[in-house]
Amino acid sequence: MGEEKPILEVSGVxxxxxAALAVRGVDLAVRRGEFLTLLGPSGxxxxxxxxxxxxxxxxxxxxxxxxxxxxxxxxxxxRNLGMVFQNLALFPHLTVGENVAFGLKVKRAPxxxxxxxxxxxxxxxxxxxxxxxxxxxLSGGQRQRVALARALAIGPSLLLLDEPLGALDLKLRRxxxxxxxxxxxxxxxxxxxxxxxxxxxxxxxxxxxxxxxGRIEQLGTAKEIYDTPATAFVARFVGDNNLFEAQRxxxxxxxxxxxxxxxxxxxxxxxxxxxxxxAVRPENIVLRRAPADGALSGDIVExxxxxxxxxxSIAVGTEHLVATMPCRVGEAPPFAKGDRVVIDWDxxxxxxxxxxxx
Amino acid sequence: MILGRALWRLWIFLIxxxxxxxxxxxIVSSFSRSGYLRFPPTEFSLRWYGEFLSSPIxxxxxxxxxxxAVGVALATTAVAFLAAFATSRLRFPGKGSLELLLLSPxxxxxxxxxxxxxxxVAALGWIGTFQAVAxxxxxxxxxxxxxxxxxxxxxxxxxxxxxxMSLGAEPAYVFRHVTLPLLRPGLVTALLFSFIISFDxxxxxxxxxxxxxxxxxxxxxxxxxxxxxxxxAAISSFLVLVTVVLVAxxxxxxxxxxxxxxxxxx
Ligand SMILES: Nc1ncnc2c1ncn2[C@@H]1O[C@H](COP(=O)(O)OP(=O)(O)O)[C@@H](O)[C@H]1O
Ligand SMILES: [Mg+2]
Numbered sequence: 001m002g003e004e005k006p007i008l009e010v011s012g013v014x015x016x017x018x019a020a021l022a023v024r025g026v027d028l029a030v031r032r033g034e035f036l037t038l039l040g041p042s043g044x045x046x047x048x049x050x051x052x053x054x055x056x057x058x059x060x061x062x063x064x065x066x067x068x069x070x071x072x073x074x075x076x077x078x079r080n081l082g083m084v085f086q087n088l089a090l091f092p093h094l095t096v097g098e099n100v101a102f103g104l105k106v107k108r109a110p111x112x113x114x115x116x117x118x119x120x121x122x123x124x125x126x127x128x129x130x131x132x133x134x135x136x137x138l139s140g141g142q143r144q145r146v147a148l149a150r151a152l153a154i155g156p157s158l159l160l161l162d163e164p165l166g167a168l169d170l171k172l173r174r175x176x177x178x179x180x181x182x183x184x185x186x187x188x189x190x191x192x193x194x195x196x197x198x199x200x201x202x203x204x205x206x207x208x209x210x211x212x213x214g215r216i217e218q219l220g221t222a223k224e225i226y227d228t229p230a231t232a233f234v235a236r237f238v239g240d241n242n243l244f245e246a247q248r249x250x251x252x253x254x255x256x257x258x259x260x261x262x263x264x265x266x267x268x269x270x271x272x273x274x275x276x277x278x279a280v281r282p283e284n285i286v287l288r289r290a291p292a293d294g295a296l297s298g299d300i301v302e303x304x305x306x307x308x309x310x311x312x313s314i315a316v317g318t319e320h321l322v323a324t325m326p327c328r329v330g331e332a333p334p335f336a337k338g339d340r341v342v343i344d345w346d347x348x349x350x351x352x353x354x355x356x357x358x
Numbered sequence: 359m360i361l362g363r364a365l366w367r368l369w370i371f372l373i374x375x376x377x378x379x380x381x382x383x384x385i386v387s388s389f390s391r392s393g394y395l396r397f398p399p400t401e402f403s404l405r406w407y408g409e410f411l412s413s414p415i416x417x418x419x420x421x422x423x424x425x426x427a428v429g430v431a432l433a434t435t436a437v438a439f440l441a442a443f444a445t446s447r448l449r450f451p452g453k454g455s456l457e458l459l460l461l462s463p464x465x466x467x468x469x470x471x472x473x474x475x476x477x478x479v480a481a482l483g484w485i486g487t488f489q490a491v492a493x494x495x496x497x498x499x500x501x502x503x504x505x506x507x508x509x510x511x512x513x514x515x516x517x518x519x520x521x522x523m524s525l526g527a528e529p530a531y532v533f534r535h536v537t538l539p540l541l542r543p544g545l546v547t548a549l550l551f552s553f554i555i556s557f558d559x560x561x562x563x564x565x566x567x568x569x570x571x572x573x574x575x576x577x578x579x580x581x582x583x584x585x586x587x588x589x590x591a592a593i594s595s596f597l598v599l600v601t602v603v604l605v606a607x608x609x610x611x612x613x614x615x616x617x618x619x620x621x622x623x624x
Contacts, residue, residue: 056520076523083524089517093539102535103525154525 005068007032007190008053008158013062015048015214022048024214025062030158035184035191039201040211041237046194047086049211050160053192055079067157082151082159082189086166088143090135096146097122097131103154121153124183141172148180152187161193165200177204198238202226210234232356235279242285242321246271246278246352256352260319263296266347276352282311284349285323290340300339310334314343381598388591395586406592416593419577423557426488426573430495430556435548437496438503439541446511461501471498472565479566486568494566495556502555503548510544543612550608554601 006029015023023045030036038046051057053064055076063072071079091099100121104114122128125145130138138146144164151159165173165180181204184191195201201208202222209219210233218230229235235243249255249264253271257264258278265278290297298321302313310333314321321343327333335341383397388406390399410416441460445453463471475494476485484490518540522532538545560575567576578593608614 054520054524056523076520077526077528079524080526081524083521085517085521087515087517089515089521091518091521091536102522102527106522106526106531150521150525 004032006030006065007067008192009065010049010053011063011065013049013052013064014060015045015052015057016060021214023052026214026216028209028216028219030190030192033188033190034206035181035193035204037193037195037201037205037208038211039195039198039208039238042196044211045214046196046211047162048214050162050192050194053158054081054083054160080154080157082154082156084147084151084159084161084164086162086164088147088164090143090146090150092135094135095131096127096133096135096138099135099146100150100153102150107154117153121149124152124187125149140168141176144168144176148183152189156189158190158192161191163194163196165195173200180204202238210238212237228351229279229353232277232279232353235277235351235353240282240322240324241279242282244278244280245355246276248274261296261316265350267352268347268350269352271352273354275355277355279351279353280345281349282322282324283309284345285321286344286346287312287314287323287325287335288342288344289335290342296343297340298343300335300337300341303333303335303337305333312341314341316343384591385595385598387588388595390588390591393587395588395591399588406588407596409587409589410592410596413589416574416577416589419572419574422488422571423574426492426495427553427556430492430499431549431552433492434496434499434503434552435507435545438500438507438548439545441500442504442508442511442544446508460504463498464501468498468561469565472562475562476565486566486571488571490566491563491571491573494562495552495559498559498562499552499555502551506547506551507541507544510541514540546612547608547614550604554604557600558597 008028008030010026010028013023013026014021026049038049040046048057052059053066055071055074055078059072063070065071066074066079066081091102094102097118100118101114104117109117118131119128122131125148127142127145127149130142130146135143135146147164165176168176177200180191180193193201193204202225205222207219207221208225209216210225211217212231212233218225218234220230225234225238229238229241232243235241244258245260246256246258246267248271249257254267255264256267256271256276256278267278296316298314298316300312301315304311304313305327308327309324310327311322311324312335314323323343325334387395387397387399389402389404390396391401391403391405392399438460441456444450445457471494475490475497479485479487479490479493482490484493514537518536519532522536523529527535558575559573560579563573563576564579567573572580574593575597578590582590605614
């Protein structure tokens with residue numbers, strides 16, 4: 001056998017609702033055993049894409065292959081996928097154990113196998129002791145785990161999760177993120193996880209597909225997405241960024257002018273296009289005390305202390321910049337509101353992205 | 359102020375005392391010993407219950423009513439289920455009109471419905487037959503079966519069916535093991551209410567019965583035109599008992615809120 005085939009291959013998939021396109025020509029190859037996250041703002045088509053993969057929506061165009069088999073027209077009950085729904089969709093008329101047993105009963109597995117499967121799945125999520133509980137007697141976090149156990153019990157080739165942590169409070173959410181990631185490592189099932197929370201995506205995923213307006217704008221590891229956003233949208237959506245309009249200032253495209261700031265800097269890469277956007281992360285901005293001759297300077301108009309760091313909002317003429325600086329215990333923050341500062345950054349840590357399409 | 363409150367309470371008390379008063383009078387009279395209806399009875403006995411349960415005419419009417427009510431309950435619930443399924447799950451032209459049509463038996467006087475159905479039944483050649491009465495009862499019961507089923511369908515989360523499908527269940531299995539159990543309260547409410555309405559119906563039935571078919575309530579009506587013996591009170595008490603028992607069962611096991619619940623926006 002040659003290189004391993006992807007477990008899921010989405011090719012040119014489109015979904016139209018009337019004249020509106022919810023998903024526009026998505027290509028995506030998911031590797032066996034990876035934790036892949038679809039990240040994007042509400043309404044960008046994440047759920048629609050996931051539901052087409054699951055078979056609950058028909059595709060308007062394109063094809064879907066699951067485990068090297070064409071599944072484009074397969075009904076959901078023939079795809080052998082697990083799904084964890086946004087509202088979990090636990091069967092209210094069944095106990096925890098019966099919920100988990102559902103998929104095994106459908107397959108007419110022998111009783112002993114069902115019992116063993118239920119036990120194993122519940123142990124996986126550490127809920128073995130709640131087997132006979134009614135679903136409505138569970139806490140939010142426990143329901144979450146039952147939904148996972150139910151989907152994993154059938155041994156799916158892929159597990160699809162549509163914002164399963166959305167309804168939980170922040171603390172429980174953070175805890176379950178860690179548990180979910182550990183669980184995925186343990187069972188080795190391929191997870192496709194949907195979220196609009198970029199922090200969640202960065203923390204959990206092997207790879208992230210950033211979606212916007214029905215398209216995947218970038219696919220890569222958390223580090224790739226964060227360090228080198230491929231589009232202005234990704235630069236804006238994932239983490240904080242300062243975005244400046246940049247114009248080519250020499251033939252080679254190595255010097256760029258930032259007209260709004262009135263300065264010239266060195267481009268992080270040769271810039272072939274006449275215009276682009278330069279993205280600089282707030283933590284990559286270096287502040288020094290004024291005065292410094294000829295350098296870019298501005299006034300701190302806002303300082304927000306948040307424990308490990310301070311965030312400064314800086315006015316440069318009519319432009320606004322954001323910079324964050326680490327803050328150590330026992331030390332006063334380096335600057336305060338009203339200070340005049342010199343602004344600099346390492347050009348190698350800035351990123352050029354194409355201008356917005358719009 | 360205090361006097362006002364006391365008067366108000368008295369008023370409420372009187373309402374609750376007098377609403378069932380006629381029924382109580384009938385029930386008490388049914389235990390009379392004498393040969394004519396009289397309240398309060400001078401002597402008590404079970405004589406008229408014996409009369410009811412030993413007369414072939416009454417027993418035949420009771421049998422007809424029971425078979426009719428069971429059949430009507432099943433048929434009405436099936437039709438109302440399909441209708442509620444269509445109006446809650448599907449999109450099609452004329453959906454609003456269909457809903458109005460299903461609820462329309464509530465809007466017309468029963469006498470008018472009786473006359474209209476008589477025409478329909480004559481056209482079908484069913485005059486004076488059991489199926490004519492059954493058809494009429496199904497039409498009358500549909501609004502009462504449709505609402506609780508529709509309410510339970512609207513309450514149901516469609517993601518549950520999808521969850522079952524993602525676990526490998528084919529549509530028939532999903533229906534049997536997820537949809538049906540979750541709609542059970544609505545279906546039980548529909549069955550029992552249809553049974554009660556059919557079992558007690560008089561007005562429309564009177565238009566449609568013939569010499570060979572007669573239900574318990576219409577037989578009572580016919581009897582009362584000729585004599586006023588307390589067997590009628592005994593039968594009426596029996597009808598009240600059946601209704602009360604069924605409503606109590608319904609309240610105990612599924613609750614009445616599906617029936618009363620106002621239209622909820624989805
Ligand atoms: N059944 C539908 N009918 C019409 N439009 C829909 C339907 N489902 C989703 N949409 C539209 O498709 C777009 C993508 O929706 P969705 O996939 O739910 O986004 P997300 O999950 O990323 O928030 C939205 O603009 C939404 O309004
Ligand atoms: Mg969504």
